[in-house]
Amino acid sequence: MYTYKIGISAEEHDTFVKASNQANLLQSSNWAKIKDNWGNERIGFYKNGQLVASASILIKPLPLGFTMLYIPRGPVMDYGDQDLVSFVIKSLKAYGKTKRTLFIKFDPALLLRQYALSDAESAPENEHVLSYVKNLEKAGANWAGRTSDIAETIQPRFQANVYTAPNLAETFPKHTKRLMKDAINRGVITTRGDLTDVTEFAKVVELTEGRKGVALRNEDYFRKMMTIYGDDAYLHLAKVNLPKRLAEYQEQLAQIEKDLLETADHQKKRLTKLNQQKASVEKYISEFSDFVQKYDEELVIAGILSVRFGNVMEMLYAGMNDDFKKFYPQYSLYPQVFDDAYQDSIIWANMGGVEGSLDDGLTKFKANFAPTFEEYIGEFDIPVNRLLYKLSQFAFETRKRLRNKH
Template sequence: MTYTYKVGISKEEHDNFAKASDQTNLLQSSDWAQVKDNWGNERLGFYKDGQLIASASVLIKALPLGMTMLYIPRGPIMDYSKAEDVAFVISSLKKFGKTKRALFIKFDPALLLKQYHIGEETEEITETLAKLKNLEENGAEWTGRTMEIAQSIQPRFQANVYTQADMTATFPKHTKRLMKDANTRGVVTSRGNLSDVQAFADVVALTESRKGVALRNHDYFKKMMEIYGDDAYLHLAKVNLSKRLEEYKEQLAQIEKDLSETEEHQKKRLTKLTQQKNSVSKYITEFEEFVEKYPDELIIAGILSVRFGNVMEMLYAGMNDEFKKFYPQYSLYPKVFEDAFNDDIIWANMGGVEGTLDDGLTKFKSNFNPMIEEYIGEFNIPVNKVLYKLSTWAYDMRKKLRSNH
């Protein structure tokens, strides 16, 4: 049995291996390195008797004094149950790390420790615990069962929606009600293209301002759309306020006509029509105020997602808070899931949540009945034994300071 590894395997060889595995993840797509162009990148292939058994797209961060840190997001992709393979991959990564003057290599494989719906109790997956043992016995240092998003580069907990033909059937009642409210207010969701990137960047900027966070800008979103092409999904929620206002006025005129033609003894009908009149009149007042400010159709929310193989990551979202009562997210998210299902995508990851599941992100994402997926977490492979402890301490301190900022 002969093991070998190669630096610089082709994009095709790496991506085909990643897509054929049960660990397919966008962050291990070869194009992700183009998105993260402030890092260097190499693709490594690991072979047993000439057959590719593992692959890793490695990001390389330059550090002072010519040193580096290596990071393999959601990788390497391999069968972690095979101890000999794990031993070879880790020893080979160390050798590669030395050629890059790496202090350490950080990786967070796509191995699930738990899967459950919110409120369910479940045990840790025994096969994953066995894979954890293989990693630790071969020199990978586990950072443990971290609970906070800020404690790791990639969230250890994520809310993931597995697609199916009638997604809305799985949603809670209040979600269906809010979907209906969005439709009543005239929210329409569709896929956008490069010409819509600026409008999307604008709503993301509004979200940044409201939440006090820094996300990304127009150039970044444009680059991502160009890199991934048809695999980039830009979903936009729009409203045409002037058009919707005219429709409400037509509805009101019809209701008033129906009321005038209704006899006094038709009490149930009169009550129903009166309620409809009050509701539509309320909408008219609300929309007249909006139309003065926004006479043309406008984008009020959006989501940028990217597929890789048969899976999808929902990466960035934004909303104009003036329209929060239009509930555009309840038009957007179901549309993303529907389009994903139609394109043979098996799951759409809504992103990370806190491990306590009591944060605002979890509360919002629970509206779409996601599967909570708990990954095994991060590992470090020491490369420079002299500086390793000091460098990981400095890395952890920097991360802590950034999360407290």
């Protein structure tokens, strides 16, 4: 009844995954090209000759000729079908033995809970997904459980996901809308870039790395990602032309001063409004005059690199020049990403992981855009070499902890 095939085509795999409600960029065949420091294989699973499950597998070489296999956000299959689940796990284990695999790690695109931040404590767990855990455990997989720390798993178990809709900004909190206006007032313009803009994007990411003390990716990596994914790669850039904006403020000030001279003393309300506008514009002129001394032309102050797969999107990398944090470029960028995604029939744009405590800085920032917070079911292991499995797990966890300290 069931068979499997090693090395199915990228087209067959991608078509199957895109049609699934478990579609995820990390299961796209091109993702393995991005992660080219790992090996890769695609395995299709068939019932009576029809593809019913698929997995793009990353292969990590280990010392002494051993390997670890990792299936990010996969395999893609019906986890409610016990016979299929058992066959897939058994087949993966058999394949792992041919690769001298110690264990296979996977984290299915199965959502345990979804909620608005205000409902986090009361949102129920999906009973169907919990039954899938039992199916996987019965088939021989070990569940890591309800982990909370973002560093405990390879992929975040908690994420902030924005479901696209027309006029989405109307659902944002008031302070988000205010900061969106502040970005416009400071002359922030958001555009979609291309390969020629990668250098400038890499610069703002590098500034973010230095500020946060984290290691993200370099220009070559971003260029490779945009080349491989082509039109499915979305590079959004927030720019400002400081000299031009300064000239506009100076023109505004001249007009306000002219209006003040032409306003009679008894027009108290108008005079108050004009004087408030004058004070605001003078503040901008002072601020921009200092910037123009350092930056004398249009420049990129922030950016986001996202990638589409099917009808879903992952917002993967972001950076900002901290000199311009009061320009609030993120509040111009993120709404534009969501709008462009909606226009391209993308149903959700994942802003990325957050801590399970939901009280970290990332959660607070991402909450500004009214996302749905989502909990994945988490990670599973399939022991292949049972003799070395526990030792290899200890080594893997130790290496992960050391990596997350940096």
